[in-house]
Amino acid sequence: MDNFTFHNPVKLIFGRGKLEALTEEIPKYGNKVLLLYGGGSIKCNGIYDRIIEKLNEINSEVFEFTGIEANPKLSTVRQAIDVCKREQIELLLAVGGGSVIDAAKAIAAGANTETDIWDIITKKEKVTEALPIGTVVTIASAGSEMNASSVITNWETKEKKGWASPYTYPKFSVLDPVLTYSVPHEQTVFGIVDVMAHVLENYFHHTSNTPVQDGLCEAILREMIEAGPRLLENPKSYELRESVMLNAVLARNGMLNMGYKGDWATHEIEHAISAVHDIPHAGGIAILFPNWMRHVVDKNNTGRFKQLAVRVFDIDPEGKSDREVSLEGIAQLQEFWKGLGAPVSLKEYEIDESTLDEIADKTVSKSPEFGRFKRLTRHDSMNILRESLQEVGV
Amino acid sequence: MDNFTFHNPVKLIFGRGKLEALTEEIPKYGNKVLLLYGGGSIKCNGIYDRIIEKLNEINSEVFEFTGIEANPKLSTVRQAIDVCKREQIELLLAVGGGSVIDAAKAIAAGANTETDIWDIITKKEKVTEALPIGTVVTIASAGSEMNASSVITNWETKEKKGWASPYTYPKFSVLDPVLTYSVPHEQTVFGIVDVMAHVLENYFHHTSNTPVQDGLCEAILREMIEAGPRLLENPKSYELRESVMLNAVLARNGMLNMGYKGDWATHEIEHAISAVHDIPHAGGIAILFPNWMRHVVDKNNTGRFKQLAVRVFDIDPEGKSDREVSLEGIAQLQEFWKGLGAPVSLKEYEIDESTLDEIADKTVSKSPEFGRFKRLTRHDSMNILRESLQEVGV
Numbered sequence: 001m002d003n004f005t006f007h008n009p010v011k012l013i014f015g016r017g018k019l020e021a022l023t024e025e026i027p028k029y030g031n032k033v034l035l036l037y038g039g040g041s042i043k044c045n046g047i048y049d050r051i052i053e054k055l056n057e058i059n060s061e062v063f064e065f066t067g068i069e070a071n072p073k074l075s076t077v078r079q080a081i082d083v084c085k086r087e088q089i090e091l092l093l094a095v096g097g098g099s100v101i102d103a104a105k106a107i108a109a110g111a112n113t114e115t116d117i118w119d120i121i122t123k124k125e126k127v128t129e130a131l132p133i134g135t136v137v138t139i140a141s142a143g144s145e146m147n148a149s150s151v152i153t154n155w156e157t158k159e160k161k162g163w164a165s166p167y168t169y170p171k172f173s174v175l176d177p178v179l180t181y182s183v184p185h186e187q188t189v190f191g192i193v194d195v196m197a198h199v200l201e202n203y204f205h206h207t208s209n210t211p212v213q214d215g216l217c218e219a220i221l222r223e224m225i226e227a228g229p230r231l232l233e234n235p236k237s238y239e240l241r242e243s244v245m246l247n248a249v250l251a252r253n254g255m256l257n258m259g260y261k262g263d264w265a266t267h268e269i270e271h272a273i274s275a276v277h278d279i280p281h282a283g284g285i286a287i288l289f290p291n292w293m294r295h296v297v298d299k300n301n302t303g304r305f306k307q308l309a310v311r312v313f314d315i316d317p318e319g320k321s322d323r324e325v326s327l328e329g330i331a332q333l334q335e336f337w338k339g340l341g342a343p344v345s346l347k348e349y350e351i352d353e354s355t356l357d358e359i360a361d362k363t364v365s366k367s368p369e370f371g372r373f374k375r376l377t378r379h380d381s382m383n384i385l386r387e388s389l390q391e392v393g394v
Numbered sequence: 395m396d397n398f399t400f401h402n403p404v405k406l407i408f409g410r411g412k413l414e415a416l417t418e419e420i421p422k423y424g425n426k427v428l429l430l431y432g433g434g435s436i437k438c439n440g441i442y443d444r445i446i447e448k449l450n451e452i453n454s455e456v457f458e459f460t461g462i463e464a465n466p467k468l469s470t471v472r473q474a475i476d477v478c479k480r481e482q483i484e485l486l487l488a489v490g491g492g493s494v495i496d497a498a499k500a501i502a503a504g505a506n507t508e509t510d511i512w513d514i515i516t517k518k519e520k521v522t523e524a525l526p527i528g529t530v531v532t533i534a535s536a537g538s539e540m541n542a543s544s545v546i547t548n549w550e551t552k553e554k555k556g557w558a559s560p561y562t563y564p565k566f567s568v569l570d571p572v573l574t575y576s577v578p579h580e581q582t583v584f585g586i587v588d589v590m591a592h593v594l595e596n597y598f599h600h601t602s603n604t605p606v607q608d609g610l611c612e613a614i615l616r617e618m619i620e621a622g623p624r625l626l627e628n629p630k631s632y633e634l635r636e637s638v639m640l641n642a643v644l645a646r647n648g649m650l651n652m653g654y655k656g657d658w659a660t661h662e663i664e665h666a667i668s669a670v671h672d673i674p675h676a677g678g679i680a681i682l683f684p685n686w687m688r689h690v691v692d693k694n695n696t697g698r699f700k701q702l703a704v705r706v707f708d709i710d711p712e713g714k715s716d717r718e719v720s721l722e723g724i725a726q727l728q729e730f731w732k733g734l735g736a737p738v739s740l741k742e743y744e745i746d747e748s749t750l751d752e753i754a755d756k757t758v759s760k761s762p763e764f765g766r767f768k769r770l771t772r773h774d775s776m777n778i779l780r781e782s783l784q785e786v787g788v
Contacts, residue, residue: 001636003409008402014653015397209633211620212613212641219609226605239603242395246652247606255649258640259408 001209001259008254010146011172014246016238018176019136022054022093025172029132030090033060034083036104037095038068045182047138051095063087068096071274071281072103074118074154077110084111084131094135094170098142098151098194098281104133105150105168121152121163130167136174139183140245141191141282143198143252145173153275159362160275162267175249177241188235189340190282191244192228196221196337197285198251202262204304204373209259214307216256220247221312228340265371266292269381272362279349286342290334291387294327296374302326304373346388356385395603395653402648404540405566408640410632412570413530416448416487419566423526424484427454428477430498431489432462439576441532445489457481462490465668465675466497468512468548471504478505478525488529488564492536492545492588492675498527499544499562515546515557524561530568533577534639535585535676537592537646539567547669553756554669556661569643571635582629583734584676585638586622590615590731591679592645596656598690598698598767603653608701610650614641615706622734659765660686663775666756673743680736684728685781688721690768696720698767738785750779 013021026033033055042048055062065080083089084107094104108130110117119125135145144150148164183191203217223243231240250256269292270284297305302322309315309329317325338344346352363370363381370376376384407415420427427449436442449456459474477483478501486505488498502524504511513519529539538544542558577585597611617637625634644650663686664678691699696716703709703723711719732738740746757764757775764770770778 001409001633001640003412005405005407007405011399011401012652013399015395018397209636211617211637212610212644215613215616216606216610219606219613222609223605239395242603243605246395250606258406 002207002261004259006254006258008146008169010169010253012146012175012249013172014175016176016178018174019050019054019179021172021174022051022134022136023058025134026055026060026091026093027058029134029171031059031061032063032088032090033093034063034065034080034087034089034091035093035095036065036068036080036100036107038066038070038100040066041182042095042138047095047136047179051093051136063089068100068103070099071151071153071160071278072099072106074121074152074156077103077106077117077152080107081110081117089131092131092133094133095138097137097139098144101133101135101142101144101170102150102152104135105130105144105148106152107131108133109165109168118154120165121150121161123163127165127167130165133168133170134172134174135170136179137245138179139187139191140175140180140241140248141187141194143195143248143250145170145175146249146253149252151271158275159365160271162271175245177238177245180241180245181236183235185232185235186341188232189342190280191248192224192231192340193286193337193342194282195244195248195251196224197266197282197289199256200289201264201267202251202257203308204263205260206301206373207260213256213258213260216250218311220250220256223247225312225336232340261372263371263373265374265376268370269359269363269384272359272381273346273351275362276355276359277349277351279351283343283349284346286337287344287346287388288384290330291384293330293333295380295384295387296376297323297326297330299323301374305329345390346385347390352389356382359385396601396655398653400648400652402540402563404563404647406540406569406643407566408569410570410572412568413444413448413573415566415568416445416528416530417452419528420449420454420485420487421452423528423565425453425455426457426482426484427487428457428459428474428481428483428485429487429489430459430462430474430494430501432460432464432494434460435576436489436532441489441530441573445487445530457483462494462497464493465545465547465554465672466493466500468515468546468550471497471500471511471546474501475504475511483525486525486527488527489532491531491533492538495527495529495531495536495538495564496544496546498529499524499538499542500546501525502527503559503562512548514559515544515555517557521559521561524559527562527564528566528568529564530573531639532573533581533585534569534574534635534642535581535588537589537642537644539564539569540643540647543646545665552669553759554665556665569639571632571639574635574639575630577629579626579629580735582626583736584674585642586618586625586734587680587731587736588676589638589642589645590618591660591676591683593650594683595658595661596645596651597702598657599654600695600767601654607650607652607654610644612702612705614644614650617641619706619730626734655766657765657767659768659770662764663753663757663778666753666775667740667745669756670749670753671743671745673745677737677743678740680731681738681740681782682778684724685778687724687727689774689778689781690770691717691720691724693717695768699723740779740782741784746783750776753779
């Protein structure tokens with residue numbers, strides 16, 4: 001293992017009926033609450049009304065900011081920061097999935113400073129404080145509810161940037177699996193892909209002595225493979241929603257990668273794609289990940305690929321080369337995601353050769369190489385992107 | 395899963411050379427530091443000098459309280475509380491293993507109040523604040539460095555009590571595997587047993603839908619079985635000390651039992667024993683656990699026992715009854731601990747029939763039944779204690 005610091009102060013409040021906890025948690029931070037949410041589905045499924053009811057019980061002064069988009073935009077974040085300043089907001093209550101919570105982190109960091117939030121996101125300026133954030137999770141996917149990370153897209157410059165600060169951990173996050181019953185089929189598929197992809201990004205590393213972290217990664221992947229298809233058949237199963245909701249948190253709260261850092265090249269490429277084309281993050285990831293795997297697997301690193309194939313996909317290695325076992329595992333992952341209904345080619349998002357150069361440029365805009373398990377160049381990005389235009393290997 | 399709240403704010407600082415972090419962390423909490431430690435081994439192995447050097451670098455005003463015993467005593471805690479009050483201590487720096495850190499939690503909770511600490515420990519009075527605690531772990535075992543729990547023994551009343559409060563989480567814990575190189579052989583054995591026993595106490599529950607938590611438990615147990623004997627041969631192996639140190643934390647930081655509660659009857663019985671006989675905690679646990687397992691396993695609960703046997707001890711269930719598989723797993727656990735050199739009978743601590751009644755009484759002093767996986771009565775305690783007087787089943 002490598003040296004590490006783990007410090008995750010988020011209070012996770014998990015289970016049926018836990019919306020109740022809002023009345024206890026919110027008053028700790030203030031009375032003026034800015035409710036942040038996305039497209040308004042929470043008004044259709046009753047979650048909005050239930051939250052307003054809780055806020056009224058404790059006499060919160062409630063402001064609302066709605067319309068936070070799937071890849072949250074800098075312009076949206078700036079508008080919400082203006083609201084915070086104008087109304088002297090004391091707590092942000094983010095209701096949604098990764099996008100709303102990611103936006104909340106940027107809004108929180110920008111609310112108490114004259115520094116422009118893009119300068120903070122691009123690390124030109126430092127965060128020194130942030131508004132407290134509470135979250136109510138309605139889409140289990142990103143795991144943003146138990147970490148400090150955020151991804152924001154600047155549409156003026158076509159940049160999608162990940163950033164984090166010690167001040168942007170939510171103070172509390174309410175996770176009631178019931179609140180995800182009405183997540184649409186496609187979003188549910190993306191949630192399953194996203195959780196698995198977060199685990200897989202971590203799983204590919206060269207650090208020694210991580211058997212317990214490996215075991216946790218493999219247990220999450222196996223459970224997602226077991227529960228995922230059943231959930232799509234039974235979208236109102238408490239246990240299956242519960243599994244995805246817990247695993248989304250565990251995949252991104254820092255616990256499974258204690259002592260090592262994962263690869264994350266695939267996320268880098270996906271961020272470049274969705275800075276140019278506004279596609280669903282997990283859709284891009286489902287397409288890219290198997291292609292990244294086939295691109296980087298070689299005789300010096302088959303160990304991790306083989307371990308994944310054997311332990312997660314139950315592939316019998318008997319009589320096969322390590323490379324064969326590895327490729328079987330990759331094919332099974334792709335087949336599994338395809339079977340859920342996830343996309344397999346960028347063409348499904350009407351992306352063709354014409355923008356690949358622009359996307360590849362973006363993957364190396366920060367530095368000429370990226371990815372930790374295997375260092376990639378612009379040339380690698382182009383290859384992976386080209387492979388992602390066709391349905392390969394299935 | 396059951397509803398749960400997870401909120402663990404400890405900053406874990408893990409790895410080689412991390413003692414360095416003291417100079418950054420301590421000044422956040424104050425200048426007057428009370429250094430707490432046990433029998434003085436840290437003066438022999440150089441850890442004391444290195445810590446003092448760090449404290450001098452930041453001009454801390456250092457006070458010392460030494461002689462905290464293996465089962466920390468209420469009388470010792472009270473003496474240290476007096477020092478805190480007299481010297482207006484601002485931070486406790488606990489250097490040691492579970493005993494010193496457990497004592498620190500009681501000292502911290504008693505330092506800023508006129509309430510007697512025993513009333514807090516016995517839950518007659520509530521904690522409302524506590525001194526901040528930092529820890530430097532020199533014995534990987536209890537995992538006290540990343541939780542709020544503490545066990546204190548009152549020798550006047552012969553009571554050993556576990557308690558916890560939201561205020562007694564350490565602010566930071568420094569875990570450098572190198573600092574455990576000089577842990578004596580017997581203590582290393584006890585550390586391995588203790589970590590495994592904490593996982594096992596959690597593992598036995600009836601809550602459904604915990605596959606990922608199970609996977610984490612099993613990964614820790616397998617790694618302890620793999621690493622434990624090698625560590626005893628190579629006490630200065632960084633990787634093996636690292637494994638035990640991380641697993642000690644994971645076994646007790648609340649992450650592996652998200653959504654369910656473990657049994658903990660064996661700890662209840664061990665606490666009763668060591669309230670009467672001052673024996674090493676993990677020694678008692680090594681003797682009791684297999685006897686608890688054999689006592690409670692029955693046709694309605696073999697599932698967990700069988701899962702343990704198959705997944706952790708690689709027992710082939712083919713052609714065997716569930717009970718046979720379960721008993722084989724129990725025998726292998728006992729054999730493994732015995733092979734490390736852990737005790738198998740209470741007689742090794744010169745305990746005989748004469749005090750069993752007194753011990754059994756203590757197991758039911760709070761309520762007539764205890765243990766969550768299987769409710770036990772005083773009669774059960776007596777049976778398990780009697781079995782623990784002989785070497786059974788090996």
